[in-house]
Amino acid sequence: MTIRRALISVSDKTGIVEFSEQLASLGVELISTGGTKSLLEKHGVPVIGISEVTGFPEIMDGRVKTLHPAVHSGLLAVRDNEEHQASMKELGLDYIDLVIVNLYPFAETIAKPGVSYEDAIENIDIGGPTMLRSAAKNHAFVTVVVDAADYATVLEDIRASQDNDTLLETRKRLAAKVFRHTAAYDALISDYLSKQTGEPLPERYTVTYEKVQDLRYGENPHQKAAFYREPLAASGNITTAEQLHGKELSFNNINDANAALQILKEFAEPAVVAVKHMNPCGVGIGENIHQAYEKAYAADPTSIFGGIVAANRVIGEETAMLLNEIFLEIVIAPDFTPEALQILSQKKNIRLMRLGNSEVGEGGATQQSSAKSAAPVITTVEGGMLIQDRDTLQLTEADLTVASERKPTEAELKQLLFGWKVVKHVKSNAIVLAADNMTIGVGAGQMNRVGAAKIAIMQAGDKAQGSVLASDAFFPMGDTLELAAKAGITAVIQPGGSIKDEESIKVANQYGIAMVFTGVRHFKH
Structure with a gap:
């Protein structure tokens, strides 16, 4: 097949102008909608509007524009099916060979403080997922791109091809990515609506996570592993912490660091937690973080060696000097003073993690967000999983x-x-x-x-x-x-x-x- 026509409709416009310019230079006709079309026209990229293809105007504030037989026939027609070919010819329709679509920013919308229910609903994309699914289903003939990171791959395939097309293996991979993307998108919407209607444990429970990084291995070297986070992960946890120094985090590092932070969130006063193999080996509170560390260390000077240390206040020079005296896998804190960072960075492999503007700081557990407190605990079992409320109960x-x-x-x-x-x-x-x-x-x-x-x-x-x-x-x-x-x-x-x-x-x-x-x-x- 030959890529002759492409339909472009993106909310995230990263790299789209450059990609469209390259496609146009390869003789691909570009069809676009709304803001994407305006952006391409502004940069002098030749483009036709979706209404010229459908013969129908965009209506209802853009809610209805691509939901049309002229679009989906062009996407779903089986190119080597004679009946499909005859229908396309009889109706005067043309094929669409390439689809570049990403969706309304639903996750970004509901992450905004104080977002209204109406605004959230308005940012549920309908036409975008429908085009993506149509194109991905028909990936034997249609190339579909949902991620700007794949623009270069598509161009490489087209340029290397004698017939101006992508490889079937590329189309298969991109189609799988589309269905992962739309599944995650729908999972976020269903989770949001379930929470709005007070159904924390519905009859079907779908979760989605996004990859942070591949890990060298899992709990043991013979196990493969990767690190994922929730799309709307709250601040003050290991998934959103910034690594300032040291070698790559391991599976066990992440687990232990998470355990340390969960304990740390119990305390409003300056506190330090040392963890080894998911259990605390030392916990101390004091008038300041230096005193708290001295207590946590004195609790078990043997077990803290090679452990994880988490603090709920900024680490300063004096505390850093003590931390530097022993081997530690990770030190995690809201922040480090420049002097402390310089001292701790002298050791090549120690991981230094900054929580930044986190809620593990002044106020401790009393500052936890409702979203964080409500986040369920999911435990997998062979063939299924268990879900329960997080144990946030505190006593006085x-x-x-x-x-x-x-x-x-x-x-x-x-x-x-x-x-x-x-x-x-x-x-x-x-x-x-x-x-x-x-x-x-x-x-x-x-x-x-x-x-x-x-x-x-x-x-x-x-x-x-x-x-x-x-x-x-x-x-x-x-x-x-x-x-x-x-x-x-x-x-x-x-x-x-x-x-x-x-x-x-x-x-x-x-x-x-x-x-x-x-x-x-x-x-x-």
Whole structure:
């Protein structure tokens, strides 16, 4: 086949003038609409209007212009079908060999603060997806381009061809890209409308993501992997962070950095979180970020080595000097001072990630956007997936019930709430020991709660004396309290709700431990 006629209608006009000029120089007749036609005419590119093809004016503010048999016959006709050929000739229609279309900016529209429902609906493209689908279906004969990045490939094919056409393999690849594009476009629209009508878990659930980068490998070197993000990803997360320095992020880096940021969002005060293998190995809060880092480091100086460090304040020179003393995979923060950046950049491979104008800063979790809070958690299983609300629940002193005879002191209460914020992000079964606004022991991912408590207490050592304990779920018996008492732990926070609560309460009272119930658990698998 020969590309003789092209239909061009684009919202994103990147590179379209230059591409159209090249097509015209190759003898391709250009048909266009609305603003695209005006732009091409302005630059002296020969073009005819869509109305000259359809014999019908663009009407209803441009809502109806390409939805016409003269357009879709030209796109859908099977060129080697004699009946199709006869119909085209009888009706005086002509083929369209190349389609360059991209769609109304629906995602950009709904991303605007305060966008109206009416404006969002007006930016749902109808004619564009219809032309794309028609052309992509008939890719045996029609070339369809939805991405400006493919303009050069199309030109290369045409110039290398004896008959002024593209390769079939190119057309197949471009057609597949079109259907991915329209599927993603429709997924965004359906998600928006579902949220507008209060249907967070509808009968069909379609999600779309856009590729950020290919990764060297996945969790292990024999696994292929890539990194994707939501089209409307909120700020303050790993998908929108800017890498300032260091080698390429790995699959495990991204997972760990995300885990660190989720913990960080629990805190409004200056906080630092160190993560290793998806679990916190050190969390500290302080009067400033330097003090918070010192606490996070002191929590577990061994495990932090080779870990991820996240801060919710700008990293300065003094803190950077301490960070530079050990090997770290990533340091992520709202920003770095020039002095801090210079110090940390001395190490070739450390990744430095800037969150920029993020919501992980002054205000912490209280500044989270409703969109971020509402973003569901999707977990894949073989043959399907699970969807649930994100665990954004936070507690205050007023939410707690004192179960023991002794009430916690104000100092203990502060540490209990700190420990509860951290244990929420530790793999179950989980136990966290806290003292002086820092974690001192973390027991994660054990098959029984006693095992998790033993690990946390062993890690804390002598620091367990006078500390508090947080458990992500209730105690089915009093054995964990026995361990806590022997270690010198003075206060405990746990959900309560076990049929053997009285046993735990009895042990707490026996040792003078203050114990509070939250009434909620934080399982994390």
